[in-house]
Every structure is written in structure tokens, then in C-alpha cells.
Amino acid sequence: MSNIRISNNKSNFLKDDKPFFYLADTIWSAFTNVTIQEWAYYLKRRKMQGFNVLQINTLPQWDRCWSDVGVYPFPTKDGQQFDFTTFEEEYFQRARKMCEMAVEQGFQLALVVLWLNYVPGTWGSRMTDKNIMPKDFVPTYVEKVIEEFDEYHPIYMVSGDTDFDTQESIEYYKIALDILCEKSPDSLKTLHIKRGYDLIPDELLNQIDFYMFQSGHNKTQQDMAYRLPEIFAKKYPKKPMINAEPCYEQMGFSREEYGRFEKEDTRKAAWTSILSGACAGVTYGAHGIWNWNKINCPSNPILGEGFDKPFTWQEAIEFQGAWDYGYIKYLLHQYRVDYLEPVNHLLGNDTQEIRVAKAKDKYFIYAKHNTSIKILEDLSNYQALAIDLDKKRISDIEINCTKKESTIEMHPFYKDVLIILEKRSEN
Known part of the structure; x- marks a missing residue:
């Protein structure tokens, strides 16, 4: 049974019946891009910096950096387009090993089940439709995720960076969420939604345990860090809230606009979210970690929103903002804060x-x-x-x-x- 649950105040988490501040690092590309040796170093470093949650995509991240690991969950000729008919067991064995290593180091896993590009009717699948998962394969895949990862007691992020602007996309995620609720009833479930978005479909609302929103990487809309938790608090039943994707440190502004977010920007996004109602936790991201950039790796032809070039993962893991986020958790612990009222x-x-x-x-x-x-x-x-x-x-x-x-x-x-x-x- 999972040892993380919602506190009685419906604003925070408890783990092992003690207050738990969700401090996550974004490492979407772990299962496809990170070697086991690199993973061991990464876990050691992030633990030192104070992180206690890892957000990972169970499927290959569509806009990751090119991988030299060479393992994928489904048969593929080019590492980009997949054959959704069978599974490649080596991928899941390796992913399980990485989960085991993370849990041994004390990390809580937060696993994305279906990133938006795998689901029709989303903004991502309109950009590239080569990997839309057949609808009749979704139950098979979700059951596989549960079979492989449930023993590590993850939080399931049912969607990744998604919108719900079409009934087709809602139906896909409803299938996935129904199976998770049936076959993994004790796990916490949530939705990772796109930047600036505040729509949670009625069909999914009552089945998720907490809200994730995203203030994101648009230079001109950083006020979403405090506006979105205010909107969620007014619009939906009370549940814990997390800014699950604030601006990433040294990420180029979205849509290829010149400039990068610096550590001051990432601190502002975190603190303004936390003090505006999203006090259950916050997520950090470093440009070069989430997509795991290595020296001399070729560019991925799918660039998502179009950000400037990432740093190598070795550089990105030392960005100052990671320590700043660890300091957030430290301060709240020192002052014995488990609930903040805006x-x-x-x-x-x-x-x-x-x-x-x-x-x-x-x-x-x-x-x-x-x-x-x-x-x-x-x-x-x-x-x-x-x-x-x-x-x-x-x-x-x-x-x-x-x-x-x-x-x-x-x-x-x-x-x-x-x-x-x-x-x-x-x-």
C-alpha cells in the first residue's frame, strides 16, 4: 500500500503519517536517455540538494535530446516512431532497475502514463501524429505500467502537458484513469496539464487526488504562477495543488523568443505559487536535465515548443536554482509549516x-x-x-x-x- 496520502486539511501530503513537502525534479527522459552509471550520480546529487520526488515519463519524451542508450518500450526502427503491438521487455527491466535505485535513495516516484503526443485531439498530437497510440491498445499499455511499476508506490500523472479541448482526448485519459483506479486503488493520481491551462473535465475531476498546474516557460505569462492556484481554489473542490512545471532554469523562452530564465525567475515562480495556495509542493526543472543533453548528441527533429539549446546534463545539474529549491523545503521544515493560507x-x-x-x-x-x-x-x-x-x-x-x-x-x-x-x- 502506498505510504503517501492527502492530509486532513486537503492542502498537503503526508508520508508515513508525517508532513511531506513534494519537492520534485523534472527528469522526463530518464528511462530512455540516462545510463545506469549516470543515474547513480544523478540520484546522489539530487538527494544532496534536497529533492524527494522525481517526475519521469514512462514513455519516450517527444522533445527529449537524442539518446545513445538505445532502448525503447516498443519496437522501432529509428527511435522516433513506435509499433504499438508488443513490448520491448529490456526497456521495462531497465526502467524497473532505475525505479528501484531511486526508491532505495528515498525518492517518491511520479510517473506520467500518457504524454499528450500519444493521445489524439491534443495540441501535441496536432504537431506530430506519428506516435498516436491506438485506442484499443491503451488498456493493455496502462495495465503494463501498473504491472511494472506499482510495487514502487508511484504517484501516477495520468496525462503529460495536455489539454482537454476535444472529447477524443478526454476519452483516452478516461480509459487510462479508470484502469488505474480499478487496478491501483491506493495510489495517488493527478493530471499534468499544459501551460496556463485550468480546465479539468468533469469526467476526470472526481478521480484525481490533487491538482497539478503549469506556469510554464512563456516569458510574458509568469504571473500564472500565482493566478492559476487562485483560479483552481475558486473553481474546483479543495485538493492539494502543485506548480508541476514552473519556468526551468536556463530554459530558453518558449516559441524561440530570445532569452533564458535565470535562478531568480525560478525562485519567483516557486515562492509565488506556494504562497498563493499551491503549498503542497513545487517542481524544479533544469534545461539539460529534463531532456538529458549530452555532448555531441544529434538534435531531435521534434522540438516541441521550440526552446533554445540546452546545456549538458553535467552542467545543468549544478545550476544554483536546484539548491534554492532545496532551501524552500528546508525553510518550511525549520518553521514547521505544513499549511499556508493565502x-x-x-x-x-x-x-x-x-x-x-x-x-x-x-x-x-x-x-x-x-x-x-x-x-x-x-x-x-x-x-x-x-x-x-x-x-x-x-x-x-x-x-x-x-x-x-x-x-x-x-x-x-x-x-x-x-x-x-x-x-x-x-x-
């Missing part, structure tokens, strides 16, 4: 970019730029400190209060900060 209505500044949440007798505020911050409450019995999220320095800050509002004065740092307000000790 309270942005208390913000007196004329912006939505600053995010405010409350945890019992503490307030958490994220601000990317330095300014005085007004909170529409009397916080005279609180003390404030600012944590420099770039260099991990800490400063006490002055709070000036009236009976109606409090002003948190400017901190001394130049990058983004997390401000923590905590009640003064009565002693």
Missing part, C-alpha cells in the same frame, strides 16, 4: 507580485524587488526578518504599526527575499 487581501501595496500567506501565528511574504510593504493589520506584537534568497543572508527589519495597518520597512538586500513575521515571545 492572505493577499491584507497586502496594502498596489501590486499582485508581492505574495502573502499565513501559517498559524506566522506570516510569509515573498518580494522580488525591494520596497516597504504594507499589511492591513496591526502587527505590533510581531517581529520581522528578511531572508536574502540569493546569498542566504538574514536581517531583522523594523515594523511601524498603527491600529489599522503595519509597514514593514525596506530590507538591506538587492535580490528577492522571503520576509517572515513571527509573534514576539511573551517572555
Whole structure:
């Protein structure tokens, strides 16, 4: 039986009956691209950085970097187009070995069952239709996934980067979800949906255990990191929420627009999501890890949304943002936070970019730029400190209060900060 479950507050997870902050790394291409030796190093490094969940595609990622491993789940002549009639057992044996290694290191697996390009009627299958899985093969494949991976107690991400704009796509995912609910009743199930999307079909809504949304890699829509959890909270029954694909570090802006996301951008996406209701966890991504880029490997002819060139995986695994995300988990653990209530209505500044949440007798505020911050409450019995999220320095800050509002004065740092307000000790 799976040892991860939804907490009673319906906002967070428990694992082994203890609060569990879902801190995932995106490694979609693991089963096709990563050698066993590389995998051992990857697991050791990500564990050191604080990650506890791995998001993996059970099928070959359509826009992965070209692989020199040479194993695939189905017969194929070119590594791109598959024969959906039988399985290649070597692929699954190897994938099981990788899962076993990950679980031994303490990682929770989150496995995608059907990425969107395998399903008709999605935006991905309209870009390339060479690998649409026959509908009558879907039950066979989903049962194979359960047979091979269920013993590792994964979370099942039934869809990958998908939309539900056609009935045809909904029917495919309904088939998969029904089988998972029947044959793996104790596992947690969710849907990984496309950037900026907030539609969960009624046919699937009651069968998933928590929500995943994606603020994604579009330069001009990074506000989705806090807008989407607000939308989900108003639109759907209460369940834990996760930003399962915020902007990836050093990912080129989508649609081949010039520029890349830096560590400050990834921190902002994480903290603004968490303080806006998606406090169950967050996912990190490094451009070169998710698609596993190696030196001198030829380019994949399918480029998905069209991002700039990735770094090699050896470079990408050392990006600073991975440590920043581990620091998120560390801070929440240190302050014993397992639930954060968004309270942005208390913000007196004329912006939505600053995010405010409350945890019992503490307030958490994220601000990317330095300014005085007004909170529409009397916080005279609180003390404030600012944590420099770039260099991990800490400063006490002055709070000036009236009976109606409090002003948190400017901190001394130049990058983004997390401000923590905590009640003064009565002693």
C-alpha cells in the first residue's frame, strides 16, 4: 500500500503519517536517455540538494535530446516512431532497475502514463501524429505500467502537458484513469496539464487526488504562477495543488523568443505559487536535465515548443536554482509549516507580485524587488526578518504599526527575499 496520502486539511501530503513537502525534479527522459552509471550520480546529487520526488515519463519524451542508450518500450526502427503491438521487455527491466535505485535513495516516484503526443485531439498530437497510440491498445499499455511499476508506490500523472479541448482526448485519459483506479486503488493520481491551462473535465475531476498546474516557460505569462492556484481554489473542490512545471532554469523562452530564465525567475515562480495556495509542493526543472543533453548528441527533429539549446546534463545539474529549491523545503521544515493560507487581501501595496500567506501565528511574504510593504493589520506584537534568497543572508527589519495597518520597512538586500513575521515571545 502506498505510504503517501492527502492530509486532513486537503492542502498537503503526508508520508508515513508525517508532513511531506513534494519537492520534485523534472527528469522526463530518464528511462530512455540516462545510463545506469549516470543515474547513480544523478540520484546522489539530487538527494544532496534536497529533492524527494522525481517526475519521469514512462514513455519516450517527444522533445527529449537524442539518446545513445538505445532502448525503447516498443519496437522501432529509428527511435522516433513506435509499433504499438508488443513490448520491448529490456526497456521495462531497465526502467524497473532505475525505479528501484531511486526508491532505495528515498525518492517518491511520479510517473506520467500518457504524454499528450500519444493521445489524439491534443495540441501535441496536432504537431506530430506519428506516435498516436491506438485506442484499443491503451488498456493493455496502462495495465503494463501498473504491472511494472506499482510495487514502487508511484504517484501516477495520468496525462503529460495536455489539454482537454476535444472529447477524443478526454476519452483516452478516461480509459487510462479508470484502469488505474480499478487496478491501483491506493495510489495517488493527478493530471499534468499544459501551460496556463485550468480546465479539468468533469469526467476526470472526481478521480484525481490533487491538482497539478503549469506556469510554464512563456516569458510574458509568469504571473500564472500565482493566478492559476487562485483560479483552481475558486473553481474546483479543495485538493492539494502543485506548480508541476514552473519556468526551468536556463530554459530558453518558449516559441524561440530570445532569452533564458535565470535562478531568480525560478525562485519567483516557486515562492509565488506556494504562497498563493499551491503549498503542497513545487517542481524544479533544469534545461539539460529534463531532456538529458549530452555532448555531441544529434538534435531531435521534434522540438516541441521550440526552446533554445540546452546545456549538458553535467552542467545543468549544478545550476544554483536546484539548491534554492532545496532551501524552500528546508525553510518550511525549520518553521514547521505544513499549511499556508493565502492572505493577499491584507497586502496594502498596489501590486499582485508581492505574495502573502499565513501559517498559524506566522506570516510569509515573498518580494522580488525591494520596497516597504504594507499589511492591513496591526502587527505590533510581531517581529520581522528578511531572508536574502540569493546569498542566504538574514536581517531583522523594523515594523511601524498603527491600529489599522503595519509597514514593514525596506530590507538591506538587492535580490528577492522571503520576509517572515513571527509573534514576539511573551517572555
